[in-house]
Amino acid sequence: MLKIGILGLGEGRSTMSAALHSSKCELTMVCDRNLDMCKKRAEEFNFHSYTTEYDEMLNNPEIDLIAIYTPDHLHATHVKQALSAGKHVICTKPFIDDLSDAVELIQLSESTGKKVFIGQSSRFFEPAKRQRKDFEEGLIGDLITIEAQYHADHRWFLEKPWALEQAFKWLYGGLSHPVDFIRWYLPNVEEVMGYGMISANGQKAGLKNEDTMHFIFKATDGRIARVSGCYTGPTQPAQRDSGMSTILRGTGGASQADYHELRYAVTDKTGEEKIVVWGDSTLKYYFRFEGQSHHAGEYQNYLEYVADCLENGKTAYPDVKEGVGTVALLQAMDRTLKTGMPVKINDILAEFNISPDILKA
Ligand SMILES: NC(=O)c1ccc[n+]([C@@H]2O[C@H](COP(=O)([O-])OP(=O)(O)OC[C@H]3O[C@@H](n4cnc5c(N)ncnc54)[C@H](O)[C@@H]3O)[C@@H](O)[C@H]2O)c1
Known part of the structure; x- marks a missing residue:
């Protein structure tokens, strides 16, 4: 079981649903700096392990991987923090919104031996x-x-x-x-x-x-x-x-x-x-809430792909x-x-x- 922490609970909601439905992952903790958002998701999923402090999730030794769903311009910083804390990373698209941090991110992934998978959900x-x-x-x-x-x-x-x-x-x-x-x-x-x-x-x-x-x-x-x-x-x-x-x-x-x-x-x-x-059953698997603007099925597919790759020592692409x-x-x-x-x-x-x-x- 891949133990997961999720950062950012807007679109991170889909990943919560994905992780909670998957037999290959265990949702360990979620984080949003907005306490009301944490409480909303806790109630929605009956999942109460949340924090408003990213550091708390980073310092949790139980967590193998952090999945990041914060606004685009924060991804580079949040990925760096996760790698430095010894966690594998899933970063939603767009991975970063500027190449200034690219070399450092590649080097950090190499030096820590921790993998970064980009959540190109489509x-x-x-x-x-x-x-x-x-x-x-x-x-x-x-x-x-x-x-x-x-x-x-x-x-x-x-x-x-x-x-x-x-x-x-x-x-x-x-x-x-x-x-x-x-x-x-x-x-x-x-x-x-x-x-x-x-x-x-x-x-x-x-x-x-x-x-x-x-x-x-x-x-x-x-x-x-x-x-x-x-x-x-x-x-x-x-x-x-x-x-x-x-x-x-x-x-x-x-x-x-x-x-x-x-x-x-x-x-x-x-x-x-x-x-x-x-048909309908596939539709229900992919689109679980709010019509078609959210699609947890793809996230579950990629979480399980990443879990399999990590277990077998393979690289997950992208x-x-x-x-x-x-x-x-x-x-x-x-x-x-x-x-x-x-x-x-x-x-x-x-x-x-x-x-x-x-x-x-
Ligand atoms: N198909 C997809 O893969 C897909 C779909 C939608 C959104 N996304 C991506 O997800 C990311 C978030 O988009 P969204 O629509 O959920 O935005 P959003 O603004 O609804 O949610 C972002 C959340 O991150 C939290 N946050 C911001 N800074 C934080 C910090 N420093 N620490 C902890 N929490 C913090 C905010 O409080 C907010 O709840 C974007 O990069 C977006 O491109 C991907």
Whole structure:
């Protein structure tokens, strides 16, 4: 049993549910600096081992791993503290929102021998898992191009105090999902360009950074990809579109994984078309509270994957290096929004003394 502590009980609520339902993990303690939040979760889950002091959780010798769900700009500090305290780490996406701490985080993980897994939850969703499996089994041949999007009406998120801070960027918070998919299939992206803007709705709310963005990517072998994200306007009906979708176009077929809709379609090398829609029991496993804005099932899947990897001495992916590679790409995307010019990922890495080998991780 992997003994877990959870930091940050907003989205950490999903991880509480995941850990409490899993036979591979034991929830040992949770922490939020907001006492009311601790009490709310204690009551919700009938789980009363909580603290408002992160140090108390760090100093608890029972805990093997700390799972971190604090606001994006605090992740680097909280991960460093956990590693220094001798704990393995799960850090939610986006891993970090700036590469300044990347080298230190990699070194700290190496020197302490403690693992960092990045909670790119979307990979652990049913349609994404099936798409990956079919791809690895060669059903669509070699990849030609990948298109990924995350479009959501997240105007509710603007109520959170940190959403309107300069530090909050949907580029990191939202696009880390589709960008992770791009890197999962096309790890060697070398250049990106794109445009972004703050929508009229975002401006009215006082948002500081882009909420509407489109990007294209080029890999070292010449293959291309695209990603888009729109967060402050209504979306299409789910029957017509998907909030988060990844399309793979291969030499012999194509596939599409639609995230919230639990829907997957593939045309394989023989020309056969298949559409899979998962039913109610799967839906209930993934979405346990508040409609589809929270999804504990993916978290349970990744908690159990991490538990298995740790038990068998394997690395759980995305690991710290893969996570840094994705953040480098996000940082290059941020740069192209500012300059209107294509940006090379290696130039960004060089600015932070990070070896370009990280992209091969
Ligand atoms: N699919 C996903 O993987 C997914 C989904 C949603 C959110 N997230 C991530 O989860 C993180 C948190 O997002 P959220 O929506 O829960 O935000 P939130 O603001 O609702 O919750 C953050 C919580 O962290 C607590 N906190 C802040 N600083 C703290 C500190 N120093 N010590 C202890 N507690 C502290 C706050 O009191 C708050 O309860 C973000 O990084 C977000 O990107 C991931």
